[in-house]
Amino acid sequence: MTNKETVICRCEDITMREIQETVERFQCSSREVKLRTRAGMGSCGGRTCRGMVDKLVEQLGGPPISNEIALSYRPPVRPVSFGVLGGEEK
Amino acid sequence: MIDLLIVGAGPAGLRAAIAAAENGLHVSIIDEFVKPGGRLLGQLHEEPDGSWVNGVEEAERMYHRAIQLGVEISTGVSVYDLAETPAGWSIYTTDGVRESRCLLLATGASETPIPIPGWTLPGVMSIGAAQVMGNVHRVKPGHKGVVIGVNVLSVAIAREMQLCGVTVDRIVLPAHNLISADASNPEKMMESLLRLSHLAPSSLMKIGGKFVSPKLAARFYPRNGFKIWGIPIQLRKTALEIIGEEQVRGVRIAAISATGSVIPGTEEIVDADFVCIAGGLTPMAELAAVAGCRFHYVPQLGGHVPLHNERMQTTLKGLYVAGNITGVESAKVAGAQGRVAGLSIADELGVLSAAGKEKIKEAVDQTVHTRKHALIQFNQGIEEARHALYTEFQQLTDKKISV
Amino acid sequence: MKSMRVQEHPILGNSEKKEAVTIYFDGKPYTAYTGDTVASALLASGVRTLRKHEETASPRGIYCNIGHCFECRVQLNGSETVRACLTTVADGMYVTSLTLPKGASI
Numbered sequence: 001m002t003n004k005e006t007v008i009c010r011c012e013d014i015t016m017r018e019i020q021e022t023v024e025r026f027q028c029s030s031r032e033v034k035l036r037t038r039a040g041m042g043s044c045g046g047r048t049c050r051g052m053v054d055k056l057v058e059q060l061g062g063p064p065i066s067n068e069i070a071l072s073y074r075p076p077v078r079p080v081s082f083g084v085l086g087g088e089e090k
Numbered sequence: 091m092i093d094l095l096i097v098g099a100g101p102a103g104l105r106a107a108i109a110a111a112e113n114g115l116h117v118s119i120i121d122e123f124v125k126p127g128g129r130l131l132g133q134l135h136e137e138p139d140g141s142w143v144n145g146v147e148e149a150e151r152m153y154h155r156a157i158q159l160g161v162e163i164s165t166g167v168s169v170y171d172l173a174e175t176p177a178g179w180s181i182y183t184t185d186g187v188r189e190s191r192c193l194l195l196a197t198g199a200s201e202t203p204i205p206i207p208g209w210t211l212p213g214v215m216s217i218g219a220a221q222v223m224g225n226v227h228r229v230k231p232g233h234k235g236v237v238i239g240v241n242v243l244s245v246a247i248a249r250e251m252q253l254c255g256v257t258v259d260r261i262v263l264p265a266h267n268l269i270s271a272d273a274s275n276p277e278k279m280m281e282s283l284l285r286l287s288h289l290a291p292s293s294l295m296k297i298g299g300k301f302v303s304p305k306l307a308a309r310f311y312p313r314n315g316f317k318i319w320g321i322p323i324q325l326r327k328t329a330l331e332i333i334g335e336e337q338v339r340g341v342r343i344a345a346i347s348a349t350g351s352v353i354p355g356t357e358e359i360v361d362a363d364f365v366c367i368a369g370g371l372t373p374m375a376e377l378a379a380v381a382g383c384r385f386h387y388v389p390q391l392g393g394h395v396p397l398h399n400e401r402m403q404t405t406l407k408g409l410y411v412a413g414n415i416t417g418v419e420s421a422k423v424a425g426a427q428g429r430v431a432g433l434s435i436a437d438e439l440g441v442l443s444a445a446g447k448e449k450i451k452e453a454v455d456q457t458v459h460t461r462k463h464a465l466i467q468f469n470q471g472i473e474e475a476r477h478a479l480y481t482e483f484q485q486l487t488d489k490k491i492s493v
Numbered sequence: 494m495k496s497m498r499v500q501e502h503p504i505l506g507n508s509e510k511k512e513a514v515t516i517y518f519d520g521k522p523y524t525a526y527t528g529d530t531v532a533s534a535l536l537a538s539g540v541r542t543l544r545k546h547e548e549t550a551s552p553r554g555i556y557c558n559i560g561h562c563f564e565c566r567v568q569l570n571g572s573e574t575v576r577a578c579l580t581t582v583a584d585g586m587y588v589t590s591l592t593l594p595k596g597a598s599i
């Protein structure tokens with residue numbers, strides 16, 4: 001296994017190579033990497049990999065990490081069952 | 091409608107609840123973990139005078155005090171969304187919607203991973219996972235493990251694992267890649283290791299004291315490392331890959347030069363049934379982002395933090411933050427900030443007397459004092475970075491007022 | 494196998510005696526103790542793999558142990574998906590791996 005086959009997004013099983021290729025090919029931001037590769041779109045809501053994706057993008061010459069949060073957080077920040085979302089209590 | 095809802099029953103949330111309830115506020119805390127205490131629960135540190143700080147006991151003490159004051163604490167409940175309302179905040183939880191006049195986010199920090207080939211195998215866990223397994227659940231993370239990443243947390247927790255009867259075979263650096271960056275560089279890691287010398291004075295001074303510069307120390311660093319509490323810390327070894335089919339079987343390591351390049355022909359496989367990855371901590375501010383707080387990127391504080399002032403107010407009305415969500419620091423600092431937040435909220439809700447108002451200033455000073463004397467310092471330059479952040483907050487609110 | 498439980502500890506003291514319960518993981522019974530999480534009880538019995546990745550089928554177990562990574566998700570009593578690291582055990586609890594082949598009997 002080479003270093004490049006390292007998984008970055010554990011939820012969606014997206015590798016460092018896939019992200020690197022995406023950034024190099026499209027010269028894109030973390031947000032676009034997420035949309036193109038699905039990195040950060042899994043069950044954990046990107047909690048585990050968002051920092052790594054931001055760092056990779058920055059290291060590969062993309063936009064540097066700024067005050068703005070590149071991969072925005074959207075509710076629900078924890079997966080909830082439809083019952084709970086529908087207002088039904090546990 | 092209650093006065094104050096707190097998300098997170100760590101040291102920040104518990105101390106905030108105590109301070110607010112002591113001033114007569116009706117307070118509830120929600121936490122998704124199985125018991126109150128947050129990450130304080132797993133902590134076990136030896137003070138320079140040889141006494142131990144036992145996180146489980148400290149958490150219990152705060153919990154009982156809070157309960158005594160009538161604070162309601164629900165564990166096993168997650169908060170997944172928030173919304174500002176005319177009267178305060180609506181908090182969406184897996185146990186229904188709660189309404190509160192003020193809201194305090196004390197959600198702590200999460201661990202930053204360092205990706206290594208094979209790190210998805212069962213048996214690979216974050217260093218904090220091992221701490222919680224051993225010290226909170228009282229189950230060993232495994233029998234023999236390798237720790238990847240050298241920092242204050244990995245050194246402290248390696249020792250805690252040893253106290254649980256686990257063999258920590260060695261601590262090595264992570265494979266070099268775009269993400270591990272400095273964490274894979276022996277010279278850089280030597281610098282940070284020397285800053286930890288107060289944690290294990292005798293062994294670290296032995297190596298550090300001999301050299302004028304971390305560069306030289308890294309260069310002449312013994313190939314097999316030196317031991318702290320009998321655990322080899324190998325700054326000149328790198329973890330190339332974690333191996334195993336169904337679960338961890340071992341780690342493929344190699345020797346590296348002082349600047350981090352792999353020395354050919356030095357690869358070997360170390361047997362292990364578990365591996366810990368220690369990449370540091372970052373504030374967990376997702377709920378603050380959902381609420382619409384302004385953010386600042388402050389590397390000294392561990393990453394993106396919601397903009398706040400020294401009274402723990404954010405840019406949104408009735409929304410406060412305290413503890414590691416505002417920057418990664420030790421549990422005592424988080425607790426001190428919690429107290430500030432609890433008092434500030436009591437002030438906003440108009441229940442503080444003149445003497446009470448004096449207490450806010452004292453609590454703010456106490457936080458600075460605690461920070462200065464904290465045994466565990468995660469980063470350098472925290473006080474300066476905080477000062478800059480608070481100034482920024484002040485300028486922003488001044489501007490708003492003048493508009 | 495040497496016990497995975499930390500019974501004695503030089504600073505934290507000895508583990509309190511807890512009540513033993515039985516939980517089922519993919520149909521097999523395991524002894525757990527009240528206060529354990531599903532993840533810690535299974536690890537104490539030597540079980541590290543909690544699920545297989547939905548697409549690649551690579552085995553997964555706990556990573557963060559505090560509810561952040563969602564790697565430990567399992568099915569509880571045939572319905573709810575929960576995080577094994579945040580779920581305390583109860584006697585007779587029925588836990589299944591999320592990737593059990595469809596129709597497999599348990």
Ligand SMILES: Cc1cc2nc3c(=O)[nH]c(=O)nc-3n(C[C@H](O)[C@H](O)[C@H](O)COP(=O)(O)OP(=O)(O)OC[C@H]3O[C@@H](n4cnc5c(N)ncnc54)[C@H](O)[C@@H]3O)c2cc1C
Nearest residue numbers: 098100101102121122128129169197198218413414421424
């Ligand atoms: C894994 C780990 C290990 C650590 N080990 C040490 C150590 O050994 N020594 C040290 O000095 N510091 C350590 N720290 C730093 C630690 O963050 C501080 O010491 C201190 O615990 C911070 O207190 P806090 O109250 O800000 O947050 P925490 O103690 O982290 O408490 C936050 C609480 O909020 C809860 N929470 C978060 N989000 C939600 C949500 N959406 N819904 C419901 N509940 C939620 C969590 O379950 C948690 O219990 C560690 C941090 C981590 C993450």
Ligand code: FES
Nearest residue numbers: 558560562563578
């Ligand atoms: S192990 Fe990370 S959520 Fe349970």
